[in-house]
Amino acid sequence: MKNQVRMGMVGGGAGSFIADIHRMAARLDKRIKLVAGCFSRDHQKTLQLGQELGLAKKRCYATYQEMLAAELALPAEERIEFVSIVTPNHLHFPIAKAALAAGFHVLSDKPATHSLEQALELQLLLRQSRLHYGLTHTYAAYPLVRQARFMIAQGELGAIRRISVSYPQGWLASSEDSSASNQALWRTDPAQAGESGCFADIGTHAFHLLEYMTGLQVESIAADLCAQVAGRALDDDGAALLRLQGGAKATLTASQTCAGLGNNLQISIYGAHASLSWQQEQPNELWLRRRGQPKQLYTAGVDCRYLAPEVLAMCRTPAGHPEGYIEAFANLYRDFAAVLRAEKSADPLFGIEAAVRGMAFIRAAVLSSQQNANWVPISSLLPAGA
Template sequence: MKRKLRMGMVGGGQGAFIGDVHRRAARLNGDIELVAGVFGTNVEKSRQCGAELFVDPARVYPNYEAMIAGELALPADKRIDFVSVVTPNLMHYPISNAFLKAGFHVLCEKPIAMSAADAEALGKTQQASGKFFALMHNYTGYPMIKQAKKLIADGVLGELRKINVEYSLGWLAAPNAGKQAVWRVDPKQAGISGCMADIGTHAEQLIHYLSGLRITAVSADLASFIPGRELDDDGSVLLRFNSGARGVIFASEVSTGEENNFIIKIYGSKAALEWHQQSPEDLIIRSNDAPMLVYRRGWPGTGEEAQKVSHLPAGHPEGFLEAFAAIYRAFADAIHADLNGDQPVLDFPGIQDGIDEMRFLEAIVANSAGDAKWTAL
């Protein structure tokens, strides 16, 4: 029988949106238990958070270095199996790097680092460690995204020609958007980009995940509409792919009134597909010579890949948390396989996705700030 995996967490303290999402998602499949953590830089608040989460006070550590030392001091059958890193961007690389070097598997929020150089360095650490690394691009966990990937791989769309992605939010339209906004617009904590690092990377990664295509050049226009804001809160990027296909990413966090409007459209020589995150149960297929077709999660006609990450029968809506849980489940399955001496299936975003996203961010920031028409990746 599989035992529960022991999870640690760095970040995700009181009032942290994404940390709470990670904890809920990790619990959903019933095979992961949170047993240790550093839930913020304020030691007292971190302890309070640990108490609320029923974590042993002795395993609520003052910092991640103490957590590594404390866990390594425990017997192997007590220490954590992996750590989930849900801090602001600034700490993703050093924390992930330290835990990998200490012999722990790592699941980390995106973006992977503050620079492509650090992302590449982390890749070398991960390879040397032999441990698994997952990057939380949760949209790859949706059943209908799995279905879309399979249809593209099967040639249903034909030769891919055009990929359009929109990711519109409105939550940063005001100057004071709350605690979660503070670090995302601070270059010391978020890095070289704001909006594009926060949500544009989801678009970039999902394009590659679905199509298999590589972005070879970008032409970008990044902007910050709020006076005094140092990082972009809006951006448009033209894309060229290694196949000759073209594309565009429009990402904005100042699109007033928008919720989480993430849409991807992929056009091929035979057909096109369309998926909306706000109605994720549907995958739309269009062509010039047949009626529009809609795949629905849980219904006959969906493939094994989509069915594997479905939790409920059709008609019982699934969404954001379940997509996160699909990544945790795949990551946990890989760790269980490794523990049992079996060959793991790495069905989750990883190091290379993180390296690619940092190269993408550096290219679009440089292009937007410079005079070049196109910047090669």
């Protein structure tokens, strides 16, 4: 396909679940082509994976620094245009900073950085450039999440009063799970994951989903984080009370120790006139409930003409053919490609603003928990204009 956006990837070697999802999503709509990468610290492993992916050997690099320098030396019509970062958290910032310095756009896994301070520095770097930055908050790219956001913005629920969002998982429910995979090893290690474990890993998804769907910002947080499994240095479970703009209240819970659960992210939003509920494990169903009326089910599909036009554009199959996680990821990659081709404006709720707010949420939750669940205003952690 002509005019494909050329992508380089850092991280995501053999055995990386999320990197395979990124690569599938990037190529689903044929808007993006992976042309270069540094997938592993072991160059031989990078070369082997690059061969499997059909990349030229010379564009499978030993380090990300080598990749950026070598790609920059290529003619403009051949070199990569953006870098996809799919590494552990502690590497997100140095890679993004180096890519921006070399003139490449960045699409990064979340959380954006290892610390709030790094996120704020990254924000300054982006303001000084004309480059684009995207963050893969995947769940907000499901069609019916976008439909809920549209309906709330249109006032169908009335003033938002209460939100309940939870993300329970069970994959770290025992002490043996901490060393069962590379993904578990780095997520339970403060040097790689940062100051939080569970709340940084999946709590940020719940936080972003809440703000994205309602259009309201969280003003302050009172949190109680803990390690349910003895010996862990970071939280694997937590709960928080939230105060939002306009007086709305919310509860947010996240846990990775709920034995038997997969990815049971769910959110309910209650307004003065109606409420909406959505679950990630049934992503093609959005329930609308009005007082004194039968509940109403919205479903996703290219033939569901009651959906907003921008929501229909995100659907790929007729109703009854479920679309899910990979397609939601693909919506992010397709949108990013459209931004780079100047076909649409970047959505700030998937950019550096969301990145900074996500890191501020983590910091506020950690501080609140350390202070016996005292209220911590998110604005108190951010400089003016952040």
